Amino acid sequence: MLPPTPGAGFAHGVPRARGYDVGGMTDSFAHDLLLNTTRFLLARQDPDSLCRDGLSFLAGQLGAALGMLYLRETEVTYRLHSQVGTHPLLHVHELQIMEPGWEDLLQAGAWISTPVPAPDWTGPEDRNYARLGARHLVNFGLYSGSRLIGTVNLLFGEPRPDLSDLEVLGTVGALWGTLLERLQTQRDLAGREAMLRMVTDQGSDLLSVVDEQGVITYQGAASETLIGYPADFLIGKPYDGAIHRADLPGVTAALENLRRVPGSTTNLSFRIRHAQGKLVWLEANARNLLHEPAVRGVVIHMRDVTAAQATQRYLERRVQDLTLMHDTGRLLHLSRTVPEVAEGLVDLIQGRLGYPHVQVGRVLEDGSVEAVARETEVRAAPITRLGPGEGLIGAVVQAGQTLYVPDVRQDARYAERHAGMRSEVIVPIHVGGQLWGVLNVEAPQVNAFDHRDIQTLETVARQTGAVLENVSLLDDLRRSRDELRAAYDETLAGWARALDLRDRETEGHSQRVTDLTLALARRLGVPQEDLIHLWRGALLHDIGKVGIPDAILHKPGPLTDEEWQVMRQHPQMAFDMLRPIRFLHPALDIPLAHHEHWDGGGYPRGLQAEQIPLAARIFSIVDVWDALRSDRPYRRAWTAERALAHLEAQSGRQFDPQVVRAFMALLADQQPVDGESA
Structure with missing residues (x-):
């Protein structure tokens, strides 16, 4: 419109996609808003009430400070019809002119939610909604079929980013516009009908009188026009001869109830099979005058409402279809x-x-x-x-x-x-x-x-x-991610095998301690999603030894103090090597801390007790167990009894006592190792 409505999503007069805001209403609020507004609008009986009360209802539902409903006046102009709230400058916005492209946007069911003033507002200052105290605008069109017949502007006195996802306003606009055009048409028809009745009395309406036995005793002159049968042809015949079989039980029951109470009335709608075969919807008002000597019958006044019924069914189906499409998009x-x-x-x-x-x-x-x-x-x-x-x-x-x-x-x-x-x-x-x-x-x-x-x-x-x-x-993304993770993990396993081959004394050590670490972690209740990080950390626990010279790593005898200083650097070397790899960050606890002691006497940082990560406390016991149970050039493998006795002796010193107990229980549940009792 000219000038463009401030904040209505316009950039230099061209419609913008809906909304700048983030966040939004919940799906349940939007669904309830659609249903409640639909029920409210369908209950209005005249065009003015539909515009005035509908605008007031929707403004109240969304908490708008000002509301303006415009109706099309000419091909390009829209005039203010209804408003909610007042402001001294509101008269400036009495008339609005269609902006090129804006009608197509609203007819497509789009709606607009934007701060006020809009970031790219270029219109005249006197047309800016900010002068009305607005901080946010919601705007949508009222359209019937493919024709835009009006617009609704809701202004809010504070920012409302929660309104950015309210797609149901497009559905509301379609229903509102269709209803408005229908009621305007009905009002015009009602006015013409009143003028005709002044001249022709009953006009095209049909008057029938049915006696106690359900036989037609009088039929008005409009009979042939309305249902195709001349009045004389129907007099003396049962009233129900042409009523649609699906509607007949309801009509019969209604008239039976009517006959029981003299002077009572009832309203009903039913279908009649026209003489030409088509179905005609009739709206009837029946009055029991069987007790009146001059009448002795039920007087039924009927009028053709086929077009209205078709419109009602269309509206019901339209709401049904729009609701289905809205819910499909939301749920799917x-x-x-x-x-x-x-x-x-x-x-x-x-x-x-x-x-x-x-x-x-x-x-x-x-x-x-x-x-x-x-x-x-x-x-x-x-x-x-x-x-x-x-x-x-x-x-x-x-x-x-x-x-x-x-x-x-x-x-x-x-x-x-x-x-x-x-x-x-x-x-x-x-x-x-x-x-x-x-x-x-x-x-x-x-x-x-x-x-x-x-x-x-x-x-x-x-x-x-x-x-x-x-x-x-x-x-595809999940598959690529899983394939990439599998490739990472295969690479890690390859690193572990390479370490075992380099450190000939511990060949197969990485895989054995990895399996036993996972079993112990499960026993201690470590969450399933954390086990993958323990698996990776266990595989890579000695990756830092790649930086240890072979002369020290393969030395058959005891290491000197200077050599131990070098050897004890391998946890920090592992940490420095793996830290740049982001996905391995959760797995670094074991490579860095598996030589820390419960009493604080370990390395590289001298951590103690629960300062040591649980993953490292679990792994350290398994690592020592496997080392003691393996042959080395300078000693034979220890028996299970001797290795267990060592773990018990170091409980509370080198190892976490609780983890030691869990490990012994785990071994007790497993098969004896190498034929020996554990």
Whole structure:
């Protein structure tokens, strides 16, 4: 509009994508807002109430300080119709002019949430909503079908970043605009009808009188126009002869109740089969005048409401379809796997549209289709699979286009999977431009689907395809991540084997201590997600020895003090070597601290007690146990009894007493080592 509404997402007069804000309303708030606003709007009976009360209701729901509803006046101008709140400068905004491109944006169901003033506001200062005390603006269009008929602006006196994700406003705008146009049309019709009644009394309305036995004793002149039968033809015949069989029980019950109370009235709606075969909706007001001598019957005043019923059903279906599409986008984007997406889609379609049989099938490489998800009652049944080109589904796979069969019994390609089904819609699901699968919906009625149903299912299928594309990307990322981690871990294992080969005295030591460390950690309750870090740390515990000269590392006899000084540098060397590798940071406790002692007499930092990381306290016991139980050039391997006695003696000195007890219990539960009793 000219000038552009401040903060309405405009940059130099061009619409901007909705919202600058971060954070947002919860999904439950948005869903409740949609339902509550829908109920409130549907309850309004005239256009002015719909605009005035609807604006007040929505402003109250969102906490807006000012609200303005504009209605289209000409092709380019919009005039303020209703407002919530007041301000001395509000008159400046009485008239707004359409900005190029803005109508297309709002007709597409977009909405705008932005701070005030907008960061790139370039309009005249006197039109800036900041002068009204606004700090935030929400703006959306009212449209009926493809025509924009109005707009709603909500102004807030404080920043509202929580409103940035309120997509339901596009749905609200569609419903509000459709209702408004309907009520305006009804008001115009009502005015014309009142003028006609002044001239023609009853006009096109039909008056009937039915006696105690349900026989028509009087039929108004409008009978032939309204239902196609002349009045004389119907007099003397039962009143229920042309009433639709689905509505007849309700009409019969209502009239029976009416006859019991003289002077009582009732209102009802039902369908009549017109003489030409079409169905006509009638709205009737019936009054019991059986007790009146001049009448002796039930007087029924009827008028044709077929168009109104069609509009009401359209509105109900429109709300239903829009709610389905909104919930599909919201729920499917929470899914992380293909089955979650497929089952969520099936449940949504069944729950919102009520079709008995819904299935999502995936197209395999050979062109066959395998069920991925089906309605709940058959979900546990064996997976079904159709061969290439088989049935109506196979035809859709081959053509890649939506197929609707109004009566499947008239199509030779139909392969019956559910008894009693008569109509079927199959919609292709594309992912990344390629046919991924199909959405299949069946119903027991002939011609159960119209073009709006099919359009809704196609929209939902497109939403599903977009979500499946994201899921596929996530799967690829997870697979790449897992492959990379596996490559890392294979590299670590290779390093450990290389160390064992270099230190010939301890060949196989790294793998043995790694396995036993994990077993002891599980016994001590270390969380499963931390075990991978213990595994890596145990494999690399002696990686620092690559910096120790061979003369010291392979010396067959005791080391001198100077040589020990060099040897004791290997934990720090390991830490310095591994620290640049980010994913190994959680595994550094063992390489750095496995030579620390419980009493503080270890190295390299002289840590004591629980200052020593638990991973290092666990590993140090396993490391010493394996070293004592292995042959060395300068001594034979110790027996299990002697090694255990050494661990007990060092409990509370070199080792954590609690970990020593857990280790002994672990060994007691295992098989005897080398045929010896532990």
